[in-house]
Amino acid sequence: MHLRISPFFLFVSSLSLVVNTTQRHVRETGHEIPMANKKSRKVSKASDYTSRSHYEKFAEVYNNWQEYPTDADVAKQFGIASERVKNRLRNYLGMQKRHPEMDLPPLLNRKDSDFEKGFIVYFEDYLRAEEYRIDMKTLGGKGRYVITSAMYNGDLCREWWTTLKRYAKDRDATLVVLPTKYGTSLEQLPDQLKGYVCFEDAMLNEVFRINATAHIRPTTLHPLRQVRATRRNLSEIIASPKVDLNFIPVSNNALPKVTMTTGSCTFPNYNPGMVGAKAEKQHLFGAVVVEIVDDTTFHFRQLIADDKFGVCDINMKYYHPHGIRQIDSVDTLVTGDWHVWQTCPVVREVTYGKGGIVDLLKPKFVIKHDLMDSTSISHHNQHDRVLLAQLSAAGHLSLRAELEANVDEVVYILQSSGDADIVVVRSNHDEHLDRYLTEARYMNDPTNYRIGHELVPPMVDGEMPFAWYVRKRILERIAAGELKMDGDVAMKRLKFLVRDEDFYRHGIQLGMHGDKGANGARGSLQQFLKGVGATVTGHNHTPMIDGPNWVVGTGTRLKLAYTKGLSSWCNSHVVIFPNGQRMMINIIQGAWRKV
Numbered sequence: 156m157h158l159r160i161s162p163f164f165l166f167v168s169s170l171s172l173v174v175n176t177t178q179r180h181v182r183e184t185g186h187e188i189p190m191a192n193k194k195s196r197k198v199s200k201a202s203d204y205t206s207r208s209h210y211e212k213f214a215e216v217y218n219n220w221q222e223y224p225t226d227a228d229v230a231k232q233f234g235i236a237s238e239r240v241k242n243r244l245r246n247y248l249g250m251q252k253r254h255p256e257m258d259l260p261p262l263l264n265r266k267d268s269d270f271e272k273g274f275i276v277y278f279e280d281y282l283r284a285e286e287y288r289i290d291m292k293t294l295g296g297k298g299r300y301v302i303t304s305a306m307y308n309g310d311l312c313r314e315w316w317t318t319l320k321r322y323a324k325d326r327d328a329t330l331v332v333l334p335t336k337y338g339t340s341l342e343q344l345p346d347q348l349k350g351y352v353c354f355e356d357a358m359l360n361e362v363f364r365i366n367a368t369a370h371i372r373p374t375t376l377h378p379l380r381q382v383r384a385t386r387r388n389l390s391e392i393i394a395s396p397k398v399d400l401n402f403i404p405v406s407n408n409a410l411p412k413v414t415m416t417t418g419s420c421t422f423p424n425y426n427p428g429m430v431g432a433k434a435e436k437q438h439l440f441g442a443v444v445v446e447i448v449d450d451t452t453f454h455f456r457q458l459i460a461d462d463k464f465g466v467c468d469i470n471m472k473y474y475h476p477h478g479i480r481q482i483d484s485v486d487t488l489v490t491g492d493w494h495v496w497q498t499c500p501v502v503r504e505v506t507y508g509k510g511g512i513v514d515l516l517k518p519k520f521v522i523k524h525d526l527m528d529s530t531s532i533s534h535h536n537q538h539d540r541v542l543l544a545q546l547s548a549a550g551h552l553s554l555r556a557e558l559e560a561n562v563d564e565v566v567y568i569l570q571s572s573g574d575a576d577i578v579v580v581r582s583n584h585d586e587h588l589d590r591y592l593t594e595a596r597y598m599n600d601p602t603n604y605r606i607g608h609e610l611v612p613p614m615v616d617g618e619m620p621f622a623w624y625v626r627k628r629i630l631e632r633i634a635a636g637e638l639k640m641d642g643d644v645a646m647k648r649l650k651f652l653v654r655d656e657d658f659y660r661h662g663i664q665l666g667m668h669g670d671k672g673a674n675g676a677r678g679s680l681q682q683f684l685k686g687v688g689a690t691v692t693g694h695n696h697t698p699m700i701d702g703p704n705w706v707v708g709t710g711t712r713l714k715l716a717y718t719k720g721l722s723s724w725c726n727s728h729v730v731i732f733p734n735g736q737r738m739m740i741n742i743i744q745g746a747w748r749k750v
Contacts, residue, residue, distance in 0.1 A: 333393075558621070
């Protein structure tokens with residue numbers, strides 16, 4: 156037998172319950188419950204919440220630490236769960252702040268090591284002591300800022316803090332600390348942070364702000380997913396012990412906005428358990444350098460401490476707790492997806508030209524993704540007659556011409572990179588040529604009929620056709636006297652990875668393009684995190700940092716024939732320093748740093 160209750164009966168019962176509750180409250184407290192209206196739900200008087208005796212009783216029990224020494228003892232007295240004591244504490248201090256006319260008694264600081272002497276904690280001590288606050292007048296303008304975070308109740312990493320202060324002094328930068336909150340206990344910050352902490356949002360220029368009020372819990376594994384959308388073109392930095400980075404499209408043509416997190420200057424202080432263990436693994440001693448160029452332009456870079464609490468920067472200096480020293484070169488430069496014939500000439504010059512990134516940083520390895528675009532034979536274009544006509548007019552339907560352009564580019568990179576080894580990662584655009592040959596499309600392509608037949612035999616013999624052609628033509632040019640370089644040295648410096656070939660530097664996997672995942676699935680950072688660990692990949696053209704997994708941007712123009720709608724593309728490279736530290740470099744309006 157099923158009992159059916161009519162909706163009208165439920166409504167009448169609910170109404171009776173509300174009336175009875177209201178009448179009981181009036182009898183017990185002598186105050187009516189205020190009725191909220193649609194215009195405002197704000198209550199004007201503290202007495203409207205509940206009687207003053209409610210708070211006095213809490214203060215009486217909470218301050219009696221001899222009889223109620225733990226939160227569990229306090230909770231038992233009120234018949235509530237122990238974790239709710241912290242909520243009542245927060246509510247009490249908030250009421251004390253908002254309604255001084257109630258004259259609520261002060262509370263003892265139970266977390267203070269000397270609290271037996273009766274140390275009193277007020278609302279300001281609880282959260283925002285003025286002595287910690289940074290001078291807000293120092294924020295804003297064409298300056299350089301080093302921004303990190305600190306956990307309440309976390310011990311300061313003195314070595315990393317010393318390094319940051321040394322760096323800030325040498326680089327004439329303002330050091331800023333954003334607080335992060337974990338749990339509901341009484342809050343404390345290390346004394347060394349006095350004068351550095353930013354509690355309020357601050358605009359550094361018209362398009363970049365410090366978001367100090369996001370209040371993302373430090374245990375959040377994907378903190379940038381928790382941030383509410385800001386106005387269209389506003390980039391921001393948010394406090395978190397993780398180092399994450401997202402580029403967000405805002406326009407069909409303008410640069411994307413960027414959101415990033417800080418890293419931390421305090422040791423992890425998490426509760427035991429799975430959530431705390433995960434958070435502790437991704438807790439990094441780090442900071443972000445933000446360089447304001449003008450009202451709408453800025454550069455930024457990640458500073459992530461090594462195991463000796465030191466950090467390198469692109470001024471070729473290594474900062475550590477005991478001093479500063481010069482470094483001769485970086486270990487590796489991973490450039491954005493290159494796409495010869497689509498490469499941006501400004502990015503090319505900034506990367507390889509005189510006074511550019513390679514010239515100044517002198518990497519030992521240069522990693523290239525999507526070196527060949529395969530414009531001339533791409534299966535994506537074969538049914539677009541209008542585009543094919545446009546490519547034909549530009550001379551871009553000749554596979555031989557495209558291969559020769561790639562040979563020219565490899566020679567240029569070899570000549571512009573000192574003694575660096577050039578490592579070409581097997582990528583999906585390079586493999587468009589393989590697909591073109593295996594499908595025998597050249598048989599119906601008069602323009603590329605002959606070169607197609609030339610490339611098939613080495614492919615049948617197990618060679619990668621693109622790599623085979625580039626090596627062959629470089630050696631032929633050297634033999635003909637067109638190139639002044641040692642053929643053996645050039646071949647030794649030039650390495651083409653086969654698909655699924657590992658290439659590690661400082662424990663970071665650099666041999667994956669990012670398009671392929673596990674068991675034939677598409678590549679994703681979550682798969683790489685679980686199965687590989689630290690990576691630097693390409694493919695997406697949108698730079699990203701998600702914990703140990705980094706993605707470079709693109710070396711192409713930001714608007715190509717096939718890009719439609721909003722874009723998050725950016726011209727971004729990743730540098731790996733000799734200490735294994737990574738840093739992302741972004742080329743913005745032809746510049747990669749503030750000089």
